Amino acid sequence: MKSAGQLGYTTVAQGMNRMPGLLKLASFLALLFLPALAIAAGGAEIQAMSVEYRDVPGIGSRNLVWIVAQQHLLLAGFVLGVPIFAWICELVGWKTKETRYDKLAKEFTKLLTSAYATTALFGGILLFLLIGLYPKLMAYLTDMFFPSFLVYCLLFLLETATLYMYWYGWDYMQGNKKAFHLFLGFLLNLFALGIMIVPNSWATFQASPVVVGEGDAWARAWMAMQNPTWWPVNIHRLIANVVLGGFIVGAYAGVRYLLAVSREEREHYDWMGYVGNFIGVFGMLPLPFAGYWLMREVYQYNQQMGITLMGGFLAWLFILQAMLIGVLFLGANYYFWMGITYRIPGSEAQYKKPVMAMLLVLLLCLGVWMTPHSLVASLAEAQKMGGTHHPLLGVFGVMSAKMTVANLMILVTFMSFIMYWRAGKQETAGWAKAAKAIMGALLVIAGIAVVVLGVWGYFVPAIIRINYFSVAQVLIVLFIMVTFTPLTALLMKSAKTTTEMVWGKMPIRAGYSLVLNAVMVILLMSLMGYARSSSRVHWHIYGVMRDTSDYAYSPALGYAAAFMSLNTFVFCLIVAFIFWVATLGDKAKAQTPKASTVDVPGHTTPAMAGGAPSSVEKLD
Numbered sequence: 001m002k003s004a005g006q007l008g009y010t011t012v013a014q015g016m017n018r019m020p021g022l023l024k025l026a027s028f029l030a031l032l033f034l035p036a037l038a039i040a041a042g043g044a045e046i047q048a049m050s051v052e053y054r055d056v057p058g059i060g061s062r063n064l065v066w067i068v069a070q071q072h073l074l075l076a077g078f079v080l081g082v083p084i085f086a087w088i089c090e091l092v093g094w095k096t097k098e099t100r101y102d103k104l105a106k107e108f109t110k111l112l113t114s115a116y117a118t119t120a121l122f123g124g125i126l127l128f129l130l131i132g133l134y135p136k137l138m139a140y141l142t143d144m145f146f147p148s149f150l151v152y153c154l155l156f157l158l159e160t161a162t163l164y165m166y167w168y169g170w171d172y173m174q175g176n177k178k179a180f181h182l183f184l185g186f187l188l189n190l191f192a193l194g195i196m197i198v199p200n201s202w203a204t205f206q207a208s209p210v211v212v213g214e215g216d217a218w219a220r221a222w223m224a225m226q227n228p229t230w231w232p233v234n235i236h237r238l239i240a241n242v243v244l245g246g247f248i249v250g251a252y253a254g255v256r257y258l259l260a261v262s263r264e265e266r267e268h269y270d271w272m273g274y275v276g277n278f279i280g281v282f283g284m285l286p287l288p289f290a291g292y293w294l295m296r297e298v299y300q301y302n303q304q305m306g307i308t309l310m311g312g313f314l315a316w317l318f319i320l321q322a323m324l325i326g327v328l329f330l331g332a333n334y335y336f337w338m339g340i341t342y343r344i345p346g347s348e349a350q351y352k353k354p355v356m357a358m359l360l361v362l363l364l365c366l367g368v369w370m371t372p373h374s375l376v377a378s379l380a381e382a383q384k385m386g387g388t389h390h391p392l393l394g395v396f397g398v399m400s401a402k403m404t405v406a407n408l409m410i411l412v413t414f415m416s417f418i419m420y421w422r423a424g425k426q427e428t429a430g431w432a433k434a435a436k437a438i439m440g441a442l443l444v445i446a447g448i449a450v451v452v453l454g455v456w457g458y459f460v461p462a463i464i465r466i467n468y469f470s471v472a473q474v475l476i477v478l479f480i481m482v483t484f485t486p487l488t489a490l491l492m493k494s495a496k497t498t499t500e501m502v503w504g505k506m507p508i509r510a511g512y513s514l515v516l517n518a519v520m521v522i523l524l525m526s527l528m529g530y531a532r533s534s535s536r537v538h539w540h541i542y543g544v545m546r547d548t549s550d551y552a553y554s555p556a557l558g559y560a561a562a563f564m565s566l567n568t569f570v571f572c573l574i575v576a577f578i579f580w581v582a583t584l585g586d587k588a589k590a591q592t593p594k595a596s597t598v599d600v601p602g603h604t605t606p607a608m609a610g611g612a613p614s615s616v617e618k619l620d
Contacts, residue, residue: 052136053549061133062551063563068129070526070567071574072122074244077237077525078575079119080192081245082112085279087185094178104272106170108249113167114582118574137540144212145202147221152198159191196241197234201225204233206541207532208301228301232294239290242283244525247518250276252579254514257506266504273506273514274339280517281332281417285410285481288325289474292403296466298535305542309535310399311373316557317531319372321524322402326366328520329409333362335513336420342505344424354419358412365405365412373397395458400465404454407473411447414481418488424499427491435487446480449473522571526564534560 055061086108093101131138142149166184173181201224208229212220253273260266299306308314337355341348371393377385385391395401427436450473457465536542538552546552555563 052134054133054135055550056133060551061129061549065126065129065133066563067567067570068122068126070529071571072119072126073529074522074525074567074571075115075119075122075574077241077244078248079112079115080196081241081243082108082115082249083185083189083192084242085246085249085275086112087182087189089275090185091182094182100268100271104275107272109167109170110582111249111252111578113163114578116163118578134540137545140541140545141202141205144205144224145221147218148198148201148225152195155191155194155198159188159195162188162191193238196237197230198225200233200237201227201230204229207305207536208298209541209544229294229297232290232297236287236290236294239283239287240525243280243287244521246276246279246281246283247514247521248276248575250280250514251518251575252276252582254511255579256583258508258511263504268503270343270503270506270510273335273510277332277335277514277517278417280521281336281413284328284332285414286478288406288410289478292470292474299466302542305535308537309531313554313557314531314534316372317527319370320527320561321531322366322369324520324524324527326362326369326409328517328524329413330362330366331513331517331520333358333413333416335510335517336416338506338510338513340420340423342507342510343501343503344499345502346499347423351419351423358416361412362409365409368396368405369402369409371396371401398458400454400457400469403457403470403473404450407450407477408447410477411443411450411480414484415443418484421488421492422495424497424501425492425495426498427495429491429494432491435491439484439487442480442483446476449476519568519572522568523564526567530560530564 053061056064086105089101089108090105093099093103093105162184166181166188169181169184173184204227205224208227210224210227212223214220215223250273253269253276257266257269257273260269295306295310298309310318337351340351340355373394374397375381375385427433429435453469453473457469460469534554537554538547539545540547
């Protein structure tokens, strides 16, 4: 059912999808000469082509492409996500005149430059594998999308030149030149966005092809790009890249915090971990909505494809998805709650009950979200239950319940951040009391409305629930987020600080929670990439080009889970290497320690690694 064309061919779109590194000569030349290769393979030669597939002994062509494509996609997601919040941090630092934001943005960009060449390396390998192992499909897609290949190469050249100027001109473009540097950052993100959305059309065309009429090459390529799932995938992947980049930066800060040997380092990386977690969480909140929109478009395009994903053999993947997302929500909230406890002295008693209530709601929602629609049961168990549906828990296995609890978890996580934002501050505005009362009432009404719509969804036709009730739930939650954020910002603008934020006091488990969040995101992206690719079953291009290779089947879920775990492990090793490379410059500077950055003479090992705490730390 799922051939190399599934986990392999999606990679022409997913693989070349976000290849933002041209620092490696091989990748650079591969992209420049791709049009020439396409022309050589196109036209009459396509009809005469005798080789449709090639295989790799031992590992197999599909498995090899699967691994390389997954590593490239994850690295590309990180490389495209980091510039967004690096530029935002730099902009905030420029407006507020706080140098720590500019320093943070520069450190983000340092991680980007370290990952850039690695992304290009995997992109070049992937390109050659696709051309060599799946020539027929590549020739077809090249004939269809050739003009967009030219645009793609141009965008790469522009992004590379912009990145060089943005990074190497950072220190030079200060003062009056800072505005131009910010403009370069804006262009960098604009080109990166183009690099993402152009190849997305190739992947989405494979899953939801459209009839392409007559016309010149540019017109035909544009018609093929305008397929039903193109923009839902663009939005979904853009948000997912921000989430991945935020949590990986948070993991980097968590590791550096665990290894810090000075108070200054602990404070900096504690704050950096908070920013990374904040970015990851705020990207994660709208991500389920984008995913719901994508699935809705899939159902509208081809109902059988949607049933394969949500009700066929891939349905159990969404139970795993629920578990991973639930752990991610718990981890992100746990980090916020630790911030209240350790960064804001005296706040623990005040917020203990709200935190416990939030934890209870999150656990209950996660339990409902993880409940399967049907159980894997023996014949005797099925006879006792009266079927494969549990008489009590079966009611929680349908989408009406799952959409409800997903929205409630998003609401709880958002309020967890709002609570952290307001901790240690006292509102002084005259309208603060009325604003808080209105916000509390809106929150209660929103929660009740989400639950009522969810229960009501059991008694209406599916089309009503999907098109109206689920959309209404999403709009209610978005209304709360869009309304509460500026109101809270206005309240905090004139608020009096009762307890100063203390950085660098977080426990060791805070660093571990940041690393856990990053691992969950990587696993989640690996899992959903497999699900989307498998939805095409035995088609390279759904309904147009059939998979006739030896791999024309979908891997079993256990086999796929093993590959997801392997890809996650390999990616973590690559990221660890990138982190190590990014810190080499810092280690060189640390060869001559300064008295101002060392807490206590002789304290040269981090406390988590066995170093004895200093006398100052003991007093703390």
